[in-house]
Amino acid sequence: MCGIVGYTGPREAYPIVIKGLRRLEYRGYDSTGVALQNNGLKVYKKKGKVAELEENIVGKDLHAHAGIGHTRWATHGEPNDRNAHPHQSASGKLAMIHNGIIENYAQLKNELLKKGYTFKSDTDTEVLLNFIEEIMVNNECSLEEAVRVALKRVVGAYVILLLNEDDPETIIAARKGSPLVIGVGKGEHFLGSDASPMLEYTKEVVYVNDYELAIIRPDELILKNLGNEKLTPYVQKLDLELAAIEKGGYDHFMLKEIFEQPQTIQDCLRGRLDADAGTITMAGIDQYAEQIMNAKRIVMVACGTSWHAGLVAEYIFEELCRINVEVEYASEFRYRNPVISEGDVIIAISQSGETADTLVAIETAKAKGAIILGVVNVVGSSIARISHGGAYTHAGPEIGVASTKAFTAQLAVLTMIALKIGHAKGTLSNERYMGLLKELNAIPEKVAVALTHSEHIRKLASKYKDARDFLYLGRGYNFPVALEGALKLKEISYIHAEGYPAAEMKHGPIALVDETLPVVFVATRDSYHEKVVSNMQEIKARKGMVVSVITEGDETSTGLSNDVMIVPECDEILAPMLSVVPLQLLAYYIGVVKDLDVDKPRNLAKSVTVE
Ligand code: AGP
Ligand code: GLU
Numbered sequence: 001m002c003g004i005v006g007y008t009g010p011r012e013a014y015p016i017v018i019k020g021l022r023r024l025e026y027r028g029y030d031s032t033g034v035a036l037q038n039n040g041l042k043v044y045k046k047k048g049k050v051a052e053l054e055e056n057i058v059g060k061d062l063h064a065h066a067g068i069g070h071t072r073w074a075t076h077g078e079p080n081d082r083n084a085h086p087h088q089s090a091s092g093k094l095a096m097i098h099n100g101i102i103e104n105y106a107q108l109k110n111e112l113l114k115k116g117y118t119f120k121s122d123t124d125t126e127v128l129l130n131f132i133e134e135i136m137v138n139n140e141c142s143l144e145e146a147v148r149v150a151l152k153r154v155v156g157a158y159v160i161l162l163l164n165e166d167d168p169e170t171i172i173a174a175r176k177g178s179p180l181v182i183g184v185g186k187g188e189h190f191l192g193s194d195a196s197p198m199l200e201y202t203k204e205v206v207y208v209n210d211y212e213l214a215i216i217r218p219d220e221l222i223l224k225n226l227g228n229e230k231l232t233p234y235v236q237k238l239d240l241e242l243a244a245i246e247k248g249g250y251d252h253f254m255l256k257e258i259f260e261q262p263q264t265i266q267d268c269l270r271g272r273l274d275a276d277a278g279t280i281t282m283a284g285i286d287q288y289a290e291q292i293m294n295a296k297r298i299v300m301v302a303c304g305t306s307w308h309a310g311l312v313a314e315y316i317f318e319e320l321c322r323i324n325v326e327v328e329y330a331s332e333f334r335y336r337n338p339v340i341s342e343g344d345v346i347i348a349i350s351q352s353g354e355t356a357d358t359l360v361a362i363e364t365a366k367a368k369g370a371i372i373l374g375v376v377n378v379v380g381s382s383i384a385r386i387s388h389g390g391a392y393t394h395a396g397p398e399i400g401v402a403s404t405k406a407f408t409a410q411l412a413v414l415t416m417i418a419l420k421i422g423h424a425k426g427t428l429s430n431e432r433y434m435g436l437l438k439e440l441n442a443i444p445e446k447v448a449v450a451l452t453h454s455e456h457i458r459k460l461a462s463k464y465k466d467a468r469d470f471l472y473l474g475r476g477y478n479f480p481v482a483l484e485g486a487l488k489l490k491e492i493s494y495i496h497a498e499g500y501p502a503a504e505m506k507h508g509p510i511a512l513v514d515e516t517l518p519v520v521f522v523a524t525r526d527s528y529h530e531k532v533v534s535n536m537q538e539i540k541a542r543k544g545m546v547v548s549v550i551t552e553g554d555e556t557s558t559g560l561s562n563d564v565m566i567v568p569e570c571d572e573i574l575a576p577m578l579s580v581v582p583l584q585l586l587a588y589y590i591g592v593v594k595d596l597d598v599d600k601p602r603n604l605a606k607s608v609t610v611e
Contacts, residue, residue: 002029002073002397004097004180005197006161006171009188009218013037013067016190020197021050021069026246026253027193028397029071030079030380035086035095036064037168043095045070045084065218066169068161068191070097073397076105077122078380086163087126089133090117093165094143096132098125099193100157100178101394103271108153128154132162144215147172148226151213156271159208161191173214180208182221184235189216195238196246203238251592253599254400254492258584262448264395264405265577268412269444272391275437278430280420282413284373284389288345291371292417293321293425295345299370300327301361302349303608305403305487309375309410310349311480312576316415319573320422330357333364340368347373348390349414351398351406352607353381362386375413377406391417401604402491404584407484408447408577415440415574439571443578446568450581453566457582460547460563461589467518470497472583473505474522475532478549481522481576485583491601492591502528502535513544520586521561524579525551526572536560549579 003024007016017034032053033045042064044057050071070085077083085097102108105124108131117130128150136146143164151158157177164170173180173191183190183198183205190198195205206221208214212231215222223231250256272281285292292298298317300310307329314325328338330348334357346365350358353376362372363386374387377395384390393409419436422428428436464470470489474482483499490497500509502521513519519539523532533556536546540560548561551569558564565582567575591598 002099003027003071003193004099004159004161004191005069006067006173006191006216007188008066008169008171008216009185010065011188013064014062016197016201017067017069018050018054020192021071023196024071024193025050026399027071027073028399029073030378031072031074031081031084032070033084033086034067034069035097035163036062037066037163037165038062038064041088041092041095041163041165043086043088045086046081047079047084066163066171068095068097068163068171074379075101075392075394076124083121083123085125087121087123087129089129091133094129094133095163096125096129096160098128098158098160100159101267101270102128102154102158103156104154128158128160143167144172144213147174148213148228151176151226157267159193169217171216173208173216175208175212176210182206182208182214182216182233184221187219189218189221191216194248199238204235205238206233206235252400252588254402254404254588257398257400257405258581258588259451260396261405261408261581262444262451264409265412265447266444267394267396268409269416269441270394273416273437273441275441278434278437280416280437282391282416282420284391285417285420288371288373288389289421289424291343292345292421295323295343296341298323298325298345298347299365300325300347300349301330301333301358301365303330303355303357305407305484306349306351306358306410308480308484308487309407309414310347311483312411312477313347313414313418315477316418316573320418320428321425322427328361330355330361334361338365340365340370342369344370345373346370347375347414348383348387349375349410350381350383351377351393351395351403351410353378353383354607355383356608359383359386375410377409398606400599401601401606402488402587402598407580411577412440412443436571436573439574443570443574446570446578447581450567450578453582454585457565457585458589460565461586461593463563464518464547465493465590465593467495467516469512469517470495471505471509471512471517471519472497472499472522473502473519473535474499475502475528476526477572477576478522478524478526478528478579481579481583482520484580485520485522485587488584488587489590491604492587492598493594493596494602495590502532505535506538510538510542513539513542515543515545518545518547520583521546521548521557522579522583523548523550523554523557524567524572524575525554525569526575533557533560549582
């Protein structure tokens with residue numbers, strides 16, 4: 001998920017590697033480290049920032065002509081010194097850094113434990129490294145061959161860089177699912193998660209593809225597939241500037257993260273959802289499945305966008321698990337001396353895992369005997385640590401202050417929990433369960449389809465950017481999406497917007513409606529659709545402007561709307577992961593056309609660690 005850097009050539013490697021890590025800081029990370037070929041392997045690593053690592057190793061012998069560096073975004077094993085990368089193999093002769101997730105690491109670890117291996121860290125990375133070394137020793141083969149054999153058994157996403165003490169000039173690299181760029185210099189080579197670490201040294205780059213392996217020496221770059229066939233490296237001329245690279249070619253982190261959602265939802269499902277087998281595996285939930293099934297009440301506790309995810313989850317859990325769900329603003333919950341009964345289950349939802357109100361709310365509930373489950377993005381964060389169990393959202397670092405990809409990842413995790421519990425309880429039929437698993441599996445692709453309409457939504461942003469107020473309306477699963485759409489608009493464009501249950505409009509807000517007020521309906525085709533259409537008619541009758549998020553092919557809503565934003569068909573329970581996407585884009589493009597700082601909106605912080 002995070003950052004890798006490598007160098008081999010005539011220059012001093014350490015300055016290039018450490019500067020490259022600083023260039024990758026924008027990707028967000030929790031720990032960092034370097035490995036240098038310096039009369040044997042020297043490894044320096046620790047939790048914290050790159051600057052702290054640098055301070056920590058001032059004065060050490062950092063001379064080397066080959067080195068690798070890593071910024072970690074923990075997925076397996078808390079952020080601490082021993083889990084930081086690079087990891088060293090059992091023999092100490094190999095050092096490796098890794099971005100990604102090895103899904104079948106537990107199985108590989110068991111095999112190695114049976115062979116007497118011990119582990120210094122809790123990471124999946126160290127397992128892969130020792131798996132490679134075991135093959136190398138057992139088969140008496142080269143490191144390159146051992147990597148090829150090992151990767152054929154690996155399930156998951158990776159980019160790995162390896163140093164071998166016995167071959168000090170060579171770096172071996174491989175990728176599947178995580179990015180790897182090789183910079184081609186004169187008698188030297190550079191490696192990075194993107195081109196930012198190499199930009200000042202070379203503009204000639206090779207983008208490594210999935211299932212490819214590279215053997216890199218100062219004056220040689222060999223590219224192979226896992227079948228050991230040599231490939232011709234396709235060298236491209238880089239024309240991006242540094243600022244653009246950090247954002248992956250997007251103008252802002254927020255847009256990049258909106259467009260990352262097909263991948264991040266996929267990452268969230270990876271290794272957990274098996275639609276064919278009909279299984280959902282989440283260790284941190286499985287161990288509390290009984291308590292959740294038998295809970296009299298589930299309380300979702302969160303703030304902001306995460307609170308909206310809790311509202312969606314309320315509808316899903318009540319529908320699939322037939323358990324009473326309450327959704328609480330953490331800030332209200334914590335000060336109210338809440339009634340907590342034995343067996344209550346609290347689900348704390350948080351991207352940062354550090355939101356003060358949510359943290360104190362669950363400390364309060366925990367002290368009163370509740371089971372605390374965390375649905376958190378940052379591994380090892382405070383909320384994750386004080387929770388009894390839970391599941392990480394694996395959305396990767398979210399840099400934009402407005403939460404986008406974390407929200408849809410939260411929905412994916414909460415949906416998987418509800419599916420698992422409902423199926424186990426028998427309140428969800430096997431047929432509907434299997435159908436929903438299949439549909440959930442298809443959501444990343446449907447989000448990608450929803451994103452293809454971004455240019456149309458950018459045009460709508462110019463059309464509606466001068467409105468003074470917006471009203472966002474939805475029913476059922478789409479009511480929380482209306483709230484989320486309104487929040488996105490407020491925090492990005494500074495235009496006042498209000499989310500409301502569509503039926504509530506006639507109890508007051510309809511007085512606001514006139515020809516200057518855009519009313520955004522979240523109106524995907526579902527069991528509430530007919531009623532929502534009537535609400536559209538009520539707005540039209542009062543000359544209001546109707547802008548609707550609709551399901552592809554919904555002619556009725558199209559006929560009633562001034563403008564539409566289209567998403568693919570899907571089961572209503574999963575619709576929020578699609579219907580929110582146009583609203584994220586609308587808020588983003590209005591902010592851009594108003595020339596506002598969409599990544600860092602005024603007055604806002606990414607993580608509200610104050611009360
Ligand atoms: C979301 O766009 C906002 N930036 C904010 O509401 C955020 O969701 C809220 O502060 C909760 O943060 P958390 O998910 O990190 O706990
Ligand atoms: N899964 C590995 C770990 O948790 C790599 C995480 C990353 O991509 O930074 O250490």
